[in-house]
Amino acid sequence: MYPRLTIDLAKLRHNVRTMKQKLDQHGITLVPVTKVFLGLPEMVKIYYEEGIEMIADSRIENLERTALPLKKLLVRLPMLSQIERVVTSSDAALVSEIATIRRIDQTAQRLDKDYEMILMIDLGDLREGVLVTELDEFLSQLPDLKRARFSGIGTNLTCYGGVLPTEENLTELVACHKKLEDRLGYAVPIISGGNTSSLYLLDQGDIPPEINMLRIGEAIVLSRESAMGNTLPGMYTDVFTLEAELIEVKQKPSLPWGEIGRDAFGEVPNHEDRGLMLRGILAVGKQDVNYGYLEAPPGVELMGASSDHTIVDLKNGAYQVGDILSFQMEYGGLLQLMTSGYVEKVFR
Ligand SMILES: Cc1ncc(COP(=O)(O)O)c(C=O)c1O
Known part of the structure; x- marks a missing residue:
């Protein structure tokens, strides 16, 4: 799951x-x-x-x-x-x-x-x-x-x-x-x-x-030291990995069109024009983790999220629906992911 x-x-x-x-x-x-x-x-x-x-x-x-x-x-x-x-x-x-x-x-x-x-x-x-x-x-x-x-x-x-x-x-x-x-x-x-x-x-x-x-x-x-934010030598930073599934992969413009109001969280969004891009939607959202706490894999950029969806720039990589992307996270993200009842915890 x-x-x-x-x-x-x-x-x-x-x-x-x-x-x-x-x-x-x-x-x-x-x-x-x-x-x-x-x-x-x-x-x-x-x-x-x-x-x-x-x-x-x-x-x-x-x-x-x-x-x-x-x-x-x-x-x-x-x-x-x-x-x-x-x-x-x-x-x-x-x-x-x-x-x-x-x-x-x-x-x-x-x-x-x-x-x-x-x-x-x-x-x-x-x-x-x-x-x-x-x-x-x-x-x-x-x-x-x-x-x-x-x-x-x-x-x-x-x-x-x-x-x-x-x-x-x-x-x-x-x-x-x-x-x-x-x-x-x-x-x-x-x-x-x-x-x-x-x-x-x-x-x-x-x-x-x-x-x-x-x-x-x-x-x-x-394995992070919080006073200066340094990684501690000789210890693993990847005890935890978030895996999330792509539920849409499409070439789309980077700018929304139409009249812009507030987003799902009451914010007025500010989008950057990157032209046509390969956008991915992951089935994980703010109800599980704030995407700002996540660290994307190489070749992927986190762009934004709503409650149940996280949007990524796939940089025209070879991705398709059903692919799984893996992320490391900061402390705040780990706390949220652990607390979310929608995120399965799997021990290795
Ligand atoms: C009183 C107290 N001591 C220790 C800790 C552990 O903090 P840290 O995760 O930064 O080591 C916390 C927070 O979790 C705390 O509230």
């Missing part, structure tokens, strides 16, 4: 192994983030077999998919309305709100379960976390906890504000860790220094030695 996303498990295994070895060398625990592939058990199994002990995901539904004996970290701040499910189905969560911490502890007591929390610090990216300037005040408000415990402190960068991790801001995180331990009076073992965007610091030798955990999604699955 097309469109389909083929997932090469051997290449994934290689990437997990390579990334784990790299972090091991720096004394950093690799906690893979599984959300981009919805925590598919077939893939999580590879992580487990490669010696991963904890996985992370932003959705509790994804963490619930695997039955393997892995520790599970929720990396989106828990919703108050979902605390019971979160405490039941995971072992740890990122937190930044007193009300949430209190509720987690109450729920853990009721469920007779120990639960771990990682306190998030906002170092400027302006997504989740306590501001450094407000940490003292926050710590003074921490309630006494019975079954919930802080196992770590962490930060997340380059996701919303585009702020890069640096030796300076991660050193601030280390200072916050000291404050947290002083306030709690027990050892807090984890300092979680970010996501894929922190990897470049490792290569530069600029990551503070106290950082001992990274939560890595993109670098493993696409």
Whole structure:
């Protein structure tokens, strides 16, 4: 069935192994983030077999998919309305709100379960976390906890504000860790220094030695480092391939004719005149993936899309109806393709 996303498990295994070895060398625990592939058990199994002990995901539904004996970290701040499910189905969560911490502890007591929390610090990216300037005040408000415990402190960068991790801001995180331990009076073992965007610091030798955990999604699955956008050497960029079928191949003009109004998405299109061209229509559309996230094969150019159709310039190549074209993709495209129920997932 097309469109389909083929997932090469051997290449994934290689990437997990390579990334784990790299972090091991720096004394950093690799906690893979599984959300981009919805925590598919077939893939999580590879992580487990490669010696991963904890996985992370932003959705509790994804963490619930695997039955393997892995520790599970929720990396989106828990919703108050979902605390019971979160405490039941995971072992740890990122937190930044007193009300949430209190509720987690109450729920853990009721469920007779120990639960771990990682306190998030906002170092400027302006997504989740306590501001450094407000940490003292926050710590003074921490309630006494019975079954919930802080196992770590962490930060997340380059996701919303585009702020890069640096030796300076991660050193601030280390200072916050000291404050947290002083306030709690027990050892807090984890300092979680970010996501894929922190990897470049490792290569530069600029990551503070106290950082001992990274939560890595993109670098493993696409072998792409997100701070500078570089490809990581020695890893596969093509674990995933989208295959889509041509449902029309015709010589047509490049400019629409008639009076131009809005397209299916409310935009007024702006077309370039390329004269007569060989146009292809693929049976995949914006309901599955935004074509801007796709990388076309040589000799093919992506031109546009509507909900169910993607238009390509076939550059007068030898194509016919029924041919299958293959595409690599960026992170956003992978997320959409994985989430689309119309895209078959096939393991190789
Ligand atoms: C809190 C948190 N940590 C880690 C990650 C992993 O990010 P990346 O895929 O860039 O490694 C994400 C996003 O998926 C996240 O939201």
